[in-house]
Amino acid sequence: MIRVDNLSVSYGAVKALRNVSLQASPGLITAVLGANGAGKTTLLRAISGLVTPQSGNILLGEKSLLRMPTENICRLGLAHVPEGRGVIAELTVEDNLRLGALASKVNLAEGLETQYAQFPALADRRKKYCATLSGGERQMLAMARALIAQPKVLLLDEPSLGLAPLVTSELMKLILQLCESENLTVILVEQNAKSALRIAHNAVVLHLGAVVASGDAKTVADDEDLRRYYLGLVE
Amino acid sequence: MSSFLTSAFMHNIFGGLAQGVIYSLVALSLVIIWQSTHVLNFAQGAMAMLATYIGMTQIDRGIGYWWCLVISVVVGMVFGGVTERVLIRPLYGKPEINPIVVMVGFLGVIEAVATAIWTSTTRNIAAPFSQVFFQSHGNLVYLSPFIIFQVILAVVIMLLVAALFRFTKLGLQLRASALAPEVARLLGVRVNRMLTIGWILSAGVGAIAAVILASGSFGLFPTDMDGVFVAGFIAAAVGGLESPIGAIAGGLLIGLAEQFILAYWSPNVAPLGGIIILVVALMIRPQGIFTRTVGRRV
Numbered sequence: 001m002i003r004v005d006n007l008s009v010s011y012g013a014v015k016a017l018r019n020v021s022l023q024a025s026p027g028l029i030t031a032v033l034g035a036n037g038a039g040k041t042t043l044l045r046a047i048s049g050l051v052t053p054q055s056g057n058i059l060l061g062e063k064s065l066l067r068m069p070t071e072n073i074c075r076l077g078l079a080h081v082p083e084g085r086g087v088i089a090e091l092t093v094e095d096n097l098r099l100g101a102l103a104s105k106v107n108l109a110e111g112l113e114t115q116y117a118q119f120p121a122l123a124d125r126r127k128k129y130c131a132t133l134s135g136g137e138r139q140m141l142a143m144a145r146a147l148i149a150q151p152k153v154l155l156l157d158e159p160s161l162g163l164a165p166l167v168t169s170e171l172m173k174l175i176l177q178l179c180e181s182e183n184l185t186v187i188l189v190e191q192n193a194k195s196a197l198r199i200a201h202n203a204v205v206l207h208l209g210a211v212v213a214s215g216d217a218k219t220v221a222d223d224e225d226l227r228r229y230y231l232g233l234v235e
Numbered sequence: 236m237s238s239f240l241t242s243a244f245m246h247n248i249f250g251g252l253a254q255g256v257i258y259s260l261v262a263l264s265l266v267i268i269w270q271s272t273h274v275l276n277f278a279q280g281a282m283a284m285l286a287t288y289i290g291m292t293q294i295d296r297g298i299g300y301w302w303c304l305v306i307s308v309v310v311g312m313v314f315g316g317v318t319e320r321v322l323i324r325p326l327y328g329k330p331e332i333n334p335i336v337v338m339v340g341f342l343g344v345i346e347a348v349a350t351a352i353w354t355s356t357t358r359n360i361a362a363p364f365s366q367v368f369f370q371s372h373g374n375l376v377y378l379s380p381f382i383i384f385q386v387i388l389a390v391v392i393m394l395l396v397a398a399l400f401r402f403t404k405l406g407l408q409l410r411a412s413a414l415a416p417e418v419a420r421l422l423g424v425r426v427n428r429m430l431t432i433g434w435i436l437s438a439g440v441g442a443i444a445a446v447i448l449a450s451g452s453f454g455l456f457p458t459d460m461d462g463v464f465v466a467g468f469i470a471a472a473v474g475g476l477e478s479p480i481g482a483i484a485g486g487l488l489i490g491l492a493e494q495f496i497l498a499y500w501s502p503n504v505a506p507l508g509g510i511i512i513l514v515v516a517l518m519i520r521p522q523g524i525f526t527r528t529v530g531r532r533v
Contacts, residue, residue: 048421050417050420050421070420070421071420071423071424071425071426074420074421074422074423075423079421080421082417082421086415086417086418086421088411088414088418090410090414091407091410091414095407095410098404098407099407099408099411099419099422099424100422102404102407102408102422102423102424103422103423103424104423145422149422149423
């Protein structure tokens with residue numbers, strides 16, 4: 001379980017997050033929604049230790065992640081797939097996966113086996129440089145690279161970005177399936193509220209760095225005002 | 236065949252390659268640092284020179300050549316790691332000119348210190364290989380056991396570096412840290428440690444180049460690496476700064492160019508060889524001859 005308490009983050013004079021609190025539990029997907037600049041990415045970066053919060057706390061189980069180096073947070077079983085997927089284009093598919101397994105104690109050969117079985121498209125391209133992959137394949141690789149370390153918590157930053165609708169809906173189905181089968185704690189940041197709400201159990205809506213609504217996904221999805229003013233879901 | 240081996244042309248080929256491998260090693264060391272930290276280390280040659288002094292003067296105490304070589308490389312590596320930690324680390328995130336200015340200043344300091352301790356007199360380091368050229372039917376072949384040793388040593392070092400980067404976990408982490416530091420950190424790579432290791436490796440490769448140079452007819456003196464550094468830097472630039480293979484090829488190319496200019500024109504203009512290659516390379520392929528363009532998508 002991951003808990004964020006009254007978290008505030010500033011970039012110089014700009015307040016990116018103001019007293020944000022949320023909770024995400026194993027086996028559940030928590031969607032973080034909101035427009036550009038709402039602070040969604042900053043929230044994930046703060047959890048991973050890439051930005052230092054001004055105040056507040058982040059707990060993974062009982063352990064505070066505050067001021068812990070990113071490299072160590074990763075070792076606690078937290079996988080962060082960054083915006084733009086973070087696939088290293090100059091490395092091969094397999095090298096990207098090897099990199100994902102490095103910090104964990106999993107057996108590399110078994111891990112590769114599992115991921116290639118899960119994502120057969122990657123198995124065919126294992127020796128190819130990632131620069132040659134399509135957007136969908138890169139997203140698969142980013143997921144596989146995160147999963148190979150057998151994390152407990154999965155942070156996904158805009159996984160649907162730049163993907164065709166069909167690919168997006170398949171990806172969302174996969175996220176839900178993984179979350180349930182691996183009992184993963186998933187925090188899913190999305191601008192694509194419609195797709196995210198379809199699979200999320202809980203949702204948090206951010207606006208200009210503050211939480212404007214949170215609750216179970218169905219309630220958020222059905223709230224007419226939220227749909228209209230924050231999620232852009234009114235036709 | 237034998238007359239071919241003893242011909243002036245082959246003389247220049249052998250001489251050019253022998254000098255070229257030294258440039259290649261220096262270029263390779265610059266590329267390793269550039270790839271891991273995006274710093275151009277202008278003190279690379281001087282640091283290697285100092286390590287060579289510390290290591291190779293142990294011969295005076297009766298320590299054998301090979302041990303002195305090992306000491307030079309180890310001292311060089313420690314020196315490289317400490318330099319990164321103390322001088323370079325505080326400059327990450329600052330304008331790119333800062334580390335350049337610091338390292339140019341450091342170059343002056345190191346050479347001054349070396350001159351103060353060992354004076355500027357050239358020392359000759361006796362390598363356990365003869366510098367006498369082989370003969371074929373009474374004619375000289377411009378290859379000596381020492382030249383063969385220097386080429387083999389350089390090639391072995393290059394292969395070791397290539398294997399490290401290509402096949403080991405450490406190499407993968409070094410590459411990832413250089414290519415995408417933030418992503419590497421998210422995957423648990425200790426990027427700061429990788430930067431230090433990059434400097435350590437690079438300084439070790441540089442020290443080998445300096446030892447080879449000092450062991451040959453050139454000798455050891457506090458500014459002996461200056462010209463070599465310039466040639467190595469040009470070699471790295473011609474190769475595109477990113478490519479180890481480009482650096483090695485660039486070094487050999489400049490070694491050959493200098494040798495041929497020296498033979499067919501004048502020794503005084505030999506250093507021009509590198510400059511001419513640099514100008515031509517920058518005109519044809521400004522991104523570097525061996526740089527692979529990779530599609531990056533966001």
